[in-house]
Each structure stands twice: as C-alpha cells, then as structure tokens.
Amino acid sequence: MPKMTLSHFEASMxxxxxxxxxxxxxTKRTDRDRLHYGIYTFVCFFVALFGLGWLMYFGHG
Amino acid sequence: xxxxxxxxxxxPPVAEWAPALALSWLVPGGGHLxxxxxxxxxxxxxxxxxxxxxxxxxxxxxxxxxxxxxLTTLINTGGFIGxxxxxxxxxxxxWLGYNQPDVAGAVHDYGTKFLVTAGLLNILAMVDxxxxxxxxxx
Numbered sequence: 001m002p003k004m005t006l007s008h009f010e011a012s013m014x015x016x017x018x019x020x021x022x023x024x025x026x027t028k029r030t031d032r033d034r035l036h037y038g039i040y041t042f043v044c045f046f047v048a049l050f051g052l053g054w055l056m057y058f059g060h061g
Numbered sequence: 062x063x064x065x066x067x068x069x070x071x072x073p074p075v076a077e078w079a080p081a082l083a084l085s086w087l088v089p090g091g092g093h094l095x096x097x098x099x100x101x102x103x104x105x106x107x108x109x110x111x112x113x114x115x116x117x118x119x120x121x122x123x124x125x126x127x128x129x130x131x132l133t134t135l136i137n138t139g140g141f142i143g144x145x146x147x148x149x150x151x152x153x154x155x156w157l158g159y160n161q162p163d164v165a166g167a168v169h170d171y172g173t174k175f176l177v178t179a180g181l182l183n184i185l186a187m188v189d190x191x192x193x194x195x196x197x198x199x
Contacts, residue, residue, distance in 0.1 A: 004118035004168075011119070011171040015178070018112040022182040025101050025108075026189035029198060 009049075016045035078194035085190040087148040089183045092190030105186045113150045113179040121172025122163040123154070140173075146180030146187075 006014070024038025072078075085092025090106030093099075124140030127133055144151050163173070192198040 001117055003120060004115065006119065006168060006171065008167060008171075011168070011175075014115060015112075015171075015175065018108045018115075019178065019182065021104055021108040022185060025104050026185045 012045075012049050016042055016049070020045065073195055078191055081190045081194040082187055085187040086146065086183065089148060089150070089179075089186060092187065093193070096190065096193050098193060109147070109179050109183050109186065110150060112175050112182070113147050116172045116175030116179060117154060117159060119168050119172030119175060120161050120164075121169060121174070121176045122161050123151075123159070123176065124173075140177050143177035143180040146183050147176070148183060150179070 020038045020042035023041050024034045028034045028037050081092040081095050084095050088094075088106070089109035090102040090104070093102030093105060096102075123144050124137050126141045127137040161169075161172075163169075189198070
C-alpha cells in the first residue's frame with residue numbers, strides 16, 4: 001500500500017470532511033437538514049482549526 | 062398527555078433489526094443499504110472506508126487491549142474497540158498482515174486517529190441503522 005504523507009492542515013481537512021459527511025448523514029431527518037448540518041459541522045471544524053492554530057502561534061511566543 | 066407521547070414504543074422483534082445492525086458493523090453503510098437507504102449508505106460507506114484507508118496509508122498503528130494503570134487500560138482498550146468497530150476493514154487489514162508499530166511522527170499519529178475515528182463513526186452509522194430498522198427514523 002502506498003504511503004501517504006500529509007501536512008497537518010491537509011490531514012485535518014480530510015478528517016473534517018469525512019467526519020462532517022457522517023455526522024450530517026446520521027444526525028438529521030431530511031436531506032436538506034443533513035446537507036446543512038454537514039456543511040455547518042465542516043465550517044465549525046475549519047474555524048476551530050484556524051482558531052486553535054493562531055492560539056498556539058501566539059501562545060508559543 | 063406529553064408523558065404518554067414520550068413513552069417508549071416496544072422494540073420490534075430482534076429479527077427485524079439485528080441483520081441491519083450486524084451488517085452495519087461488518088460493512089460500513091451496509092445496514093443502510095439493506096434498509097434501502099442507498100444514498101446515505103453509499104455516503105457512509107465511502108466516508109468511513111476512505112478514512113480507514115487514509116489511516117492505513119499514513120501508517121497509523123492499531124491498538125491492542127493492554128492492562129496497566131487506568132489511563133493505559135482506557136486508551137488501549139478504547140482504541141481497540143474503535144479499531145474493531147470498523148468491521149471488515151479492520152478484519153481485512155489484520156488478515157492481510159498489517160502490523161504497524163507505534164512510532165513517533167505527526168503523520169503516523171494522524172493515521173492512528175483516522176483508524177480509530179473511522180470505527181467510531183461506524184458506531185454512529187450502526188446506531189442510525191438501528192433507529193431506521195425500528196422505525197424511529199425514516
């Protein structure tokens with residue numbers, strides 16, 4: 001099996017994508033709500049990723 | 062009145078939901094496919110399988126149940142349950158001899174998390190398939 005080397009950002013994005021799809025599919029009751037929730041979850045991951053990234057950057061000094 | 066509505070309906074016979082639940086564990090998204098929820102089943106199958114394969118390609122480590130102090134037991138047993146929850150993906154990787162030692166490195170670490178998370182997401186898919194099978198959800 002080929003080896004995959006990803007940056008932190010790429011790995012986090014992939015993780016967010018897969019997780020958001022599953023959370024969107026299993027959580028809501030209509031397709032429209034599922035799509036909205038999946039996108040909302042992905043955006044939350046994205047915001048948290050950048051927020052924590054900057055927090056660590058400033059915290060590191 | 063409201064309390065009456067909230068009363069739980071009795072579960073249908075095991076034969077009605079057990080196959081969907083078992084298939085859902087064995088093949089991610091399989092329970093949904095069995096219950097004729099094709100679109101959702103394929104999305105779950107693609108997401109969980111791709112996540113697991115990415116974890117393998119990042120050379121993530123599989124957990125083995127280990128006893129010791131509380132934290133070691135919790136992490137290793139919890140991780141093992143997460144790995145096993147991927148069903149056929151985990152079984153195939155073991156049968157084909159995947160044996161990656163736990164080494165230091167960000168990519169390996171992400172891989173380990175991908176492998177466990179794929180299993181945990183499959184548990185969510187199993188719960189969803191169960192809810193559909195007992196008609197709590199469409």
